[in-house]
Amino acid sequence: MTMRNLKEELRLSWEDLCWLGPPQGLVETTTAEIQPQHEIIGQERAVKAIKLGLVIKSKWYNIYVAGINGTGRTATVKKLLEELHSEGPIPNDLCYVNNFKNPDQPRLLILEAGRGAAFKQQVTDLIGSLQKKIPAIFESEEFQSARNEIVSRHMGAQKALFKNFENKVSSENFMMVQVQVGPFTRPDLAPVIVGNPMKIEQLEALVEEGKFSAEELERLKSKYKELSMEMEKIFKEARDIDKTIQEDLEKLSREWVQPLLRDLTDAIREQHKSDAVNTYLDELEADIVNHLDRFKPRIVPSPGAGEAPGPPVLLPPDPSQFTDYEVNVLIDNSDTKSPPVVVETAPTFRNLFGTIERVMDRHGIWFSDYRHIRGGSLLKANGGFLILNAYDVLTExxxxxxxxxxxxxxVMDIQSDPFGFFFASALKPEKIPINLRVIMIGDPDLYDLLHWYDEDFRKIFKVKADFDYQLPNTEGNLQKLLGFVSRVCSEENLLPCDDSGVRAIAKLAIRWGGRKNKISAQFERLADLTRESDLEARSAGATVISSQHVEQANRNRIERVNMIEDKIQELIEEGTLMIDTQGFRVGQINGLSVYAFPEFSFGRPSRITVKTSMGKSGIISIEKEAELSGHTYDKGVLILAGFLRDRFAQDKPLNLTASITFEQSYSGVDGDSASSTELYGLMSSLSGTPIDQGIAVTGSVNQHGEIQPIGGVNQKIEGFFKVCKAKGLTGSQGVIIPRRNVDDLMLDQEVVEAVKRGEFHIWAIDHVDQGIELLTGVPAGEPDENGEYPEGTINYLVNLRLEELSRGMKEYESAEGRDEEEGKKEEEQGGGAEPVP
Structure with a gap:
């Protein structure tokens, strides 16, 4: 086959370079006529997995939704939740109430949905009612009569006690007096002398003066001591009577209040059939009857004229005394109609688990109690579903x-935020049982890390839902894609797309999908493209979105992020980065590489040079020696040696030293997509045959010489085309690619048009022999039955050169061996001779 015939046979037509779409058109007029697509597009594998996690009732079947951004993971999850759980049991309300026996351990009340707020209001009404009715009871004539009867009965006994004692004291010629002790007075006894009470100390002074009998003084002291002890006993009995009065009055108050309190709490019990509620109300009743003073009016002085206070006035009880009776409704599901679906976009510790807040009282002191316990999204989703971002969860x-x-x-244990400003609270609220399904959305790499290194993750998240980044390019999926575009235009009031517009969007969707038979599943990216295309159409005064608007929007998107590509292109055009696109060079070839960034990737040519010589070092990668290469690149270099040994070293040793490098590359290389390119440069150097610099190459090679597919083929072709266009298209330039990459081609329209005009070419090959013939114009050569290659072919010239290197190495080693042998003989002869004087 002649060179011209080989080029024609391997050259791709312009129709092979992109997706053309159905000839009849995708829409008759515009997308306004297409039914908007609201259903999930594709993702059958992920949908099946999510349904399993949503339907199964066993615990720990939480779901990890894996996939790249923009593939509709969150929207799909919400859609499935709406379909599968639009109806179902509504979760209970959760309330915290005071634990009167141990305030540091608030009680949890679990009530039916919507009953929490009602219970809170009932308790509030109960306390409000008691604030009015208890004072009314205490002010009633019946209560006052019963109270006065208790007081008068006990006070009569107390008066009789004191009267009897006073009579006894008087009969002993003593008198009860009040003595000053500091700022206070206290009762005491004093003997009556000549009708006047006198202190014992005064009598002692009279005895010393001889004016009072010492014997009488001793008698009075003895009687004073006896009566004082009896007085102490009397006062103790009086205090006991006071205490009895207080206890009887409190008992009376309880007896009068308890029937009222029981009637009010029974009304609440009737509406909440719960042991926990009954226990709480019992404790509530006990606390109220033990603190009835809270319900009594306050007596405070009124403001008077000047500095003097006015007469006392009665005020209602202090509201702060009743805060212990408040109900903290943690979760209120009164408006919930189905199992809750909570999307927590900021899963901080506080937002997810709740907290115990600290507040400052009127005295400036920080405190917290059960009223300041706050629930988080985990509790809001209890009984339903919680959607979280995996990265956010792991980084908080x-x-x-x-x-x-x-x-x-x-169960969940609410605590104060351990990472907050304040120290942890001493409160230990009762733990809350939880039953929900957690759906965590993240990328596949994060899932792999968790699955490998976190045993709990494997146990708790039993379901993985993998979202594909591409969908099959079928007629059905194309129609769904058009329906999606129609929905975006309709919901966001965008201009409709005509047939050329939707074709342009579909082409980009297929390019982003990576192959002609695939469509990108990044629908958010497609929605952005539609929005930006609408802006271009409106700016141009158009009434519909057409292909030129979509293409311009895409160019603008690229222009926003491709500054580094433009900088590299400038360096190539200036000659700073040396790239030849014309002429022939021995051992030099244009390889193609891809620069990948988060929002954009582009290709550019790189000059690869090869130098060969006699030696035993084999193939040396300068990148590897300089530690600028990755493992995959190093593997590709080793494959080259395997290919050469298999083809040319069956009858001789491979005595070769070859150095290969990417010229002007300083940031490192990886991947094996340049391995075939390096092999062509190696064969050119060995054969002495020059390579056409107007042809760039990409593709990896195996040890059999077969060309294997690579990634980024579109970017690589477009990158070399830009360089050729800048330096001048000759009509003979082009790119050699693996045939297995033809289905991946979705080239820019400018490249397609250049190929269509014959200004640029794409050749698809299967074997290295096809590639070297395209590059050099010299046949590769097929071996005959004796393994000999036709004279003048590339393989013949390579083999001939390797034979020369092998003979040369053999002769060199032989000569070196002879020199060593002669040197040894001279040493032996010199060693036996007499020394010269």
Missing amino acids: PGVWQGLKRSLRNG
Whole structure:
């Protein structure tokens, strides 16, 4: 086959370079006529997995939704939740109330949905009613009569006690007096002398003066001591009577209040059939009857004229005294109609698990109690579904460990934020049982890390839903894609797309999908493209979105992020980065590489040079020696040696030293897509045959010489085309690619048009022999039955050169061996001779 025939046979037509679409058109007029697509597009594998996690009732079947951004993961999950769980049991309300016996351990009340707020209001009404009715009871004539009867009965006994004692004291010629002790007075006894009470100390002074009998003084002292002890006993009995009065009055108050309190609490019990509620109300009743003073009016002085206070006035009880009776409704599901679906976009420790807030009282002191316990999204989703972003969960301090602990144990322990400003609270609220399905959305790499290194993750998240980044390019999926575009235009009031517009969007969707038979599943990216195309159409005064608007929007998108590509292109055009696109060179070839960034990737040519010589070092990669290469690149270089040994070293040793490098490359290389390119440069150097610099090459090679597919083929072709266009298209330039990459071609329209005009070419090959013939114009050569290659072919010239290197190495080693042998003989002869004087 002649060179011209080989080029024609391997050259791709312009129709092979992109997706053309159906000839009849995708839409008759515009997308306005297409029914908007609201259903999930593709993702059958992921949908099946999510349904399993949503339907199965066993615990720990939480779901990890894996996939790249923009593939509709969150929207799909929400859609499936709407379909599968639009109806179902509504979760209970959760309330915290005071634990009157141990305030540091608030009680949890679990009530039917919507009953929490009602219970709170009932308790509030109960306390409000008691604030009015208890004072009314205490002010009633019946209560006052019963109270006065108790007081008068006990006070009569107390008066009789004191009267009897006073009579006894008087009969002993003593008198009860009040003595000053500091700022206070206290009762005491004094003997009556000549009708006047006198202190014992005064009598002692009279005895010393001889004016009073010492014997009489001793008698009075003895009687004073006896009566004082009896007085102490009398006062103790009086205090006991006071205490009895107080206890009887409190008992009376309880007896009068308890029937009222029981009637009010029974009304609440009737509406909440719950042991926990009954226990709480019992404790509530006990606390109220033990603190009835809270319900009594306050007596405070009124403001008077000047500095003097006015007469006392009665005020209602202080509201702050009743805060212990408030109900903290943690979760209120009164408006919930189906199992809750909560999307937590900021899963901090506080937002996810709740907290115990600290507040400052009127005295400036920080405190917290059960009223300041706050629930988080985990409780809001209890009985339903919680959607989280995996990266956010793992990067927020303490959240991942807390989430695992809660799901593993099935209970949640609310605590103050351990990473907050304040120290931890002493409150230990009763733990809350939880039962929900957590759906965590993240990328596949994060899933792999968790699955390998976190045993709890494997146990708790049993379901993985993998979202594909591409969909099959079928007529059905194309129609769904058009329906999606129609929906975006309709919902966001965008201009409709005509047939050329939707074709342009579809082409980009297929290019982003990576192959002609695939469509990108990044629908958010397609929605952005539609929005930006609408802006271009409106700016041009158009009434519909056409292909030129879509293409311009895409160019603008690329222009926003491709500054580094333009800088490299400038360096090539200036000659700073040396790339030849014309002429022939021995051992020099244009390889193609891809620069990948988060929002954009582009290709550019790189000059690869090869130098060969006699030696035993084999193939030396300068990148590897300089530690600028990756493992995959190093593997590709080793494959070259395997190919040469298999083809040319069956009858001789491979005595070769070859150095290969990417010229002007300083940031490192990886991947094996340049291995075939390096092999062509190696064969050119060995054969002495020059390579056409107007042809760039990409493709990896195996040890059999077969060309294998690579990634980024579109970017690589477009990158070399830009360089050729800048330096001048000759009509003979082009790119050699693996045939297995033809289905991946979705080239820019400018490249397609250049190929269509014959200004640029794409050749698809299967074997290295095809490539070297295209590059050199010299046949590769097929071996005959004796393994000999036709004279003048590339393989013949390579083999001939390797034979020369092998003979040369053999002769060199032989000569070197002879020199060593002669040197040894001279040493032996010199060693036996006499020394010369």
